[in-house]
Amino acid sequence: MIALLFSVASCKKELDVKNPNSPTPDQAKTETGIISLATGGVYINGFQNGDSWLGDSYFSLPMGYHELLADDVSAEAANQNVNIVNVPDYVILDNGTKISTSSPQKSNLRINNARNKQSQNMFYYEWTNMYAMNNAINQVLALVDDVHFSGDATTRKNTIKAWCYWWKGYAYAKIGSIYYAGLVNNTPNTLNPNYVNSAAIIAESDKNLSAAAAILGAITSTSDYTTIMGELLPSMSQVGLGTVPTPAMFIHSINTMKARNILANTRVSAMTATQWNAILTLVTNGITSTDKVFTGRTNESDINGWFSAGGGTVASLSAGDPASTTFKISERLVQEFKTGDKRFTNNFASSPYINQVGGFTFSSRWKLYDGIQKQSPLNGAIVLANSTPGAYELYLAGTYEENELMKAEALIYLGQIDLGLASIDLVRNAQGAGLAAVSGTGLTLAAAKEELRRERRVALVFRGTAFYDARRWGVIDDVSKGGGRTNAVVYTAAGVLNTKATINYNFLDYFDVPADEFVLNPPAAGSAAIVNPN
Template identity: 40%
Template sequence: MKRTLYILTTLILLSGINACKKSSLDLLNPNEPGMLALQTEEGMKRAGLGVYDKFGTRYWWYALTYHDVMGDSYFASVGNFSFRWTNQVATITLSNGTVLTPPQGGSQVTELRNRNSRAFGTENVFYNEWLAMYLVNNQANLLLQAVEDPALKLSGNVDVKKNVFRAWSYWWKGFAYSRIGSLYAAGIVTDEFAKSNNNYISRQKMIEEANKNFDKAIAALTAIPTSAGSDYDNVMKAVVPTLGVDKGGVITAQQWIRHMTTYKARNLLVNKTVSEMGAADWNALLTLAAGGIQATDRSFVMRSAEQNDLVGQTAWQPYRSLIKWTFISERLVQDFKAGDQRKERNFYVSASPTINSQGRGFQYSTRYEFIPVEDGGDYSSYEPGRAVIAIACSYEENMLMKAEALIKLGQLDEGLKKIDSVRTFQNAELPAVAGTSLTAEQAYEELRRERRVGLLNKNVSFYDARRWGVIKPLSQGGGRKGAVVLGPGGVLDTNATLDYNYLSYWDVPLNEIDFNNPGSGSAPVVGN
């Protein structure tokens, strides 16, 4: 991160309202008088909006795709950005006993670590999300520093606007630390602009820091009186790009608080395996989710726009999934229940199935292709602004966390009602499962399948595969049995076994370590 922060001391985003095009961004050197702009309301608003620019293609395309393919919701055989190595399974065992192994390279663990070097640039998988999140965190630190400057001049209710800026900053810090703690073996807490340290803390401690920042954001929002609408809206309309508007308006303070509460619930759920979760954990999850996102709440999202915008139309999953850079996985499609209209409106059977794409393995095979949004689908689009990806959490995720907690606490029908609610919300047109006398095992299978299909493109597929133990070696109880695989000759096997053998938590990138060697007492920086 010292390398990252060195870059940031010369590039600070201070403009970009309206459509938030990169062509309108004004990058200023903080050592020049331009930093005085942060003593103005307009400068603060533009710096707040500038958080979005810090994500970049490394996050919106590369990082999110890594998660999707490691969760076996999608697959990608292309070598660019090391996509192919990120979802290189160890073996596929067909139902006739034939064992298929990748024709090139070693295990995912070996191939990713072989590329953990500055020499590999964007091919170093470990670096892309790390860099994006610390860029976001640093921009938030800049805002927190500026909001406490006595020289800052704001119009209207100054206290309200300062608290909105504080909440905005702490929200993004909580988000960034959550992403780091949920993916890497260790991370760094840095709360000062353009400053770092070599105290690497464990992923568990990173999640604690994430939740502390969410709590600080909640405290700032709670301090805003309900009568402060115009001043609150004035800032929020400036810092959220038009591409990020959900359900037609500004997210309210209470909706935002619920969003962070849902994220805290996610942090609890996805950073333990199911077997590690005890009754106290499930009760804590249920309590958090009870205060989480509601069906009518607005939330933070991202859309694509013109090529030179924050997310270029061709530079993310919803577009790449239509041009054969990524494909929907057969294992995802098999998790749809018969008659699920989400499957019917989003996928069709191709006349030319993809089999052993690029000769790189039969995990890269599928019969299905996406139906774009403009033709009635939900996920993918050729057109700017049509497809949407949640930046953080969603109503469906919150409901399914309630469902899982209830099922694990023995309240099967109450949990199944939540699953039915999500299916209704997404127009699945499936019969209700509540009240059908399902066993605990059957109820949890409904939950598993619904998280797979109902949370597609909602940032949790890899986390789920990890906590369910799917990515562990087959010899340790991992893998997926009863899997659908399109094998040699295009023969469909509905009872194959996949041994993924993926890293659960990633190593800290050497791009960081090379400039910032761990200090005494640091947590291990190598994942497992």
């Protein structure tokens, strides 16, 4: 497994990573050592190592691919193939002109799925991050029972175990939600050639998340739990919503993640009432508006962290003058904002830019404000990007808005339309949108679904769910199979604005297993297919 290529990294209180080989497993046999290993395994092995190609974290490059594929942003630089991976098969402009790509996405991705093309291989990065995290956490679980703890030793040990099972559940959720097949490996530094399909990986995610919830539900010493969580979470993250969650809040995050596992991996057309009710049960005990959640943040000096303020997130790489940003704001994202939405005026401004290198749908009239430049009107709505060190709160997992919108969707599809619309209103109010309520207005089922679709695109931008949505809604499918997007806004390379364009994306829905894994670890007999036939 390629996770074995990464050593377990250090993680001091400020995540000083000058010594990448400490603590060793021997040093991790103390309380402080095992905490350091458990923290570094997540933030360094999982979110930093291997991600310095474009930006400097998991949330800049692997999550950048997600935002590209969801058509939230585009790119023109050739680094890591980011100007190619999201070029649609074709676009039909308002006047009937059809422009097609000469390099279909699926073919391009597979040409680059080779060990000698690692830097250009989109399949490589997320797999590497999540299995590196999983392996490091496996090591913590193998050591923790032999560590002597102070205070209430059982609570302290179980808090670390809950942390481990949460992050293992997270890693498996990420793998199962983006790869066609994966590996279940719960022993440190071992090779497993038995590939299983994505559904089995999601089942393993749920198993680990349930294990974490069971431990948290039995915590007896809140003070010892809080002490250990305060050491596991990087101190710079413990601001705003990133302070230590109570055990109940932690369980809420688990339930939101389990609900996402169902939603993200089931086509809307295939969802059953049983699944909608399962989601509703989970989100009813999911993240609330006052819960603390898992976040990332730099410190005010922007040093000794696991990502940088200016390069560690998709938001920071998208903010500013589009002539100099890595990612450019998509016209299709902007068209989702309703007239009068204060979130739009607080974050976007006119700045036409013709993309000279990227795809034929990549040019845009818009830029994203960067809070550091102090250009936003600060009208009370949410701020999407701020590269001021210490100012930006990066969401690592679920949020209140995601939980509430999953509740809205479940209610709408179960026939409780107005209750679902009320949840959409709650999210808009929480983000300062300033829009009139849609609940109580008598919207039809079709209109309610459209409100939900647009709101997820707007409220959850840069939070890692947009590609899952595009896939489950069928937007990325070939037009011949009911996919694509109509009435799309497209700003052409000639500076011509189209508002009724048809885009045929025809993207791969789940990634193939990367060559750096299957070449070094060939599938054993009986393994699931590792290449997506779609």
